[in-house]
Amino acid sequence: ETGVTQTPRHLVMGMTNKKSLKCEQHLGHNAMYWYKQSAKKPLELMFVYNFKEQTENNSVPSRFSPECPNSSHLFLHLHTLQPEDSALYLCASSQVERGNQPQHFGDGTRLSIL
């Protein structure tokens, strides 16, 4: 496999459920990111991990909990979500120490909260 892979592609869950989104990158990058894209809005950065350490939490509610066990894997743990959390969740990776480098995105998980 190449690039950035996200699973599942679609997820429907109730507000009391607990689920996790998974992201894996095969590009040898050292930074990974979670973004949220709601309808008609720009992509919003949620979390940044550089060398497995969280370096940015963009005022994200605690019902979203990220985990980065190594530089290739990133998880987003979800619990007691609200209907307004329904959105497309995108994972990205990049190489940050070689100057400016673009981020490469997965195809996202479409999340629907009932």
Added chain:
Amino acid sequence: DQQVKQNSPSLSVQEGRISILNCDYTNSMFDYFLWYKKYPAEGPTFLISISSIKDKNEDGRFTVFLNKSAKHLSLHIVPSQPGDSAVYFCAASPYNQGGKLIFGQGTELSVKP
């Protein structure tokens, strides 16, 4: 307070003609700018980028222009092809912030045969 703005939600162009997508920003600390293309049900795909030390970068049919004094960048696609129909996002990265990107709202380009 949106730091990166794409004021045109949509653009329609005839095949073979030039497509010009525009983007404005407010933060003078941005030093790296990118354009991404997104098809439905797929993630954004990196298209082209430009550093703030340049005012133009070209890659095949795609050229990005940066006007730092106006805090404006644009993407030119020449000639436009029907396969270019997608949503285009501009993004900007602040200096020395570890790859953080701020995105615009996107412009949906439709190239008609």
